[in-house]
Amino acid sequence: MATSVTLRAMSKCVVFVWFGIIAAASAYSAETNSIVPGQNVSGRITAFGQTNYYEFVGIADQVVTAFLAESDYTANGPTIELYRDGNQITNATGNVWDGGSVIERRLTETGTYQLRIHDDYGNQTFDYGLTLVLLPGDNPGDESGGIIVPNQPMTNDFMVADIDLFRFQAVTGDRLQLLIRLVDGGGANPFLQIYGPDGELLGSGDVIDLQCVSQTGDYLVLARDDRGNETYSYELTLVQGPLPAPGWDFDHPYLSILRCDPYTVIRWPVEIGPFDLEFTPNLSGSPTWFRIDPPYFQFSGYYYHTNISSEPMRFYRLHSH
Numbered sequence: 001m002a003t004s005v006t007l008r009a010m011s012k013c014v015v016f017v018w019f020g021i022i023a024a025a026s027a028y029s030a031e032t033n034s035i036v037p038g039q040n041v042s043g044r045i046t047a048f049g050q051t052n053y054y055e056f057v058g059i060a061d062q063v064v065t066a067f068l069a070e071s072d073y074t075a076n077g078p079t080i081e082l083y084r085d086g087n088q089i090t091n092a093t094g095n096v097w098d099g100g101s102v103i104e105r106r107l108t109e110t111g112t113y114q115l116r117i118h119d120d121y122g123n124q125t126f127d128y129g130l131t132l133v134l135l136p137g138d139n140p141g142d143e144s145g146g147i148i149v150p151n152q153p154m155t156n157d158f159m160v161a162d163i164d165l166f167r168f169q170a171v172t173g174d175r176l177q178l179l180i181r182l183v184d185g186g187g188a189n190p191f192l193q194i195y196g197p198d199g200e201l202l203g204s205g206d207v208i209d210l211q212c213v214s215q216t217g218d219y220l221v222l223a224r225d226d227r228g229n230e231t232y233s234y235e236l237t238l239v240q241g242p243l244p245a246p247g248w249d250f251d252h253p254y255l256s257i258l259r260c261d262p263y264t265v266i267r268w269p270v271e272i273g274p275f276d277l278e279f280t281p282n283l284s285g286s287p288t289w290f291r292i293d294p295p296y297f298q299f300s301g302y303y304y305h306t307n308i309s310s311e312p313m314r315f316y317r318l319h320s321h
């Protein structure tokens with residue numbers, strides 16, 4: 001009896017290796033494909049035990065997002081693994097849904113990395129989409145996305161396992177609202193993630209509302225279908241406040257007033273030059289202006305002043321020397 005069991009196990013093992021050789025001869029395995037940051041590729045696992053390989057170059061401190069999803073659900077547990085020099089760094093199996101997986105990982109070294117795609121138990125086949133994103137970075141492989149302008153909704157399309165990247169600049173203190181909605185095609189639940197200039201994830205969902213952001217620089221938005229298996233058109237909107245003045249020069253500087261609870265904050269660009277900040281509690285008649293003595297708090301190219309007075313109202317201006 002014991003001998004019979006052993007023989008059966010050995011026989012199974014031989015069959016498995018044989019399938020592996022077939023897989024190596026197919027068009028989709030063995031060879032290592034390259035993938036450009038931002039790029040969406042499609043591939044197939046056509047044989048049991050098959051693994052597909054994708055290589056890319058990453059930079060230390062970049063955050064890798066690799067999104068894998070099946071177009072038609074034929075296998076549960078599609079698996080994506082991240083390797084460096086033959087060592088597995090991390091993996092994901094069906095962590096988005098039964099037919100989709102995502103890796104999000106900050107790299108510690110600069111160099112060549114490898115993504116490996118296979119079925120979790122090697123006993124199912126599937127067709128898939130795969131997108132690689134590196135943040136921060138240009139992600140030139142993205143077929144859509146781009147610069148998003150406040151209050152100008154953008155329309156784009158999702159492919160299988162697609163991620164579209166959008167970027168915009170924000171200044172410390174800004175309020176940011178992002179909204180995504182489906183406009184055409186079959187599907188539901190488009191999904192957003194927003195990353196700060198340092199690559200930190202700041203929020204996610206179909207509506208994101210960030211008050212008083214803490215970083216000045218390029219913000220990145222990742223847009224995708226929640227599961228990656230539905231393809232449709234969507235509309236993305238950014239609402240940003242306060243907006244920069246539409247036009248200013250050194251003779252006509254501007255102040256921005258914003259709310260960072262519980263305080264009101266006044267902000268102006270350092271490059272405007274030497275100005276004093278002044279305020280008055282009452283604009284009527286001939287107002288008396290009071291100087292707020294420098295130095296002003298300076299951060300990322302802007303001066304900031306926080307109003308901590310108990311006066312119900314204050315008016316501010318910049319006064320040149």
Ligand SMILES: [Ca+2]
Nearest residue numbers: 076077120121
């Ligand atoms: Ca499986």
Ligand SMILES: [Ca+2]
Nearest residue numbers: 142143163164
């Ligand atoms: Ca894309």
Ligand SMILES: [Ca+2]
Nearest residue numbers: 188189226227
């Ligand atoms: Ca969906």
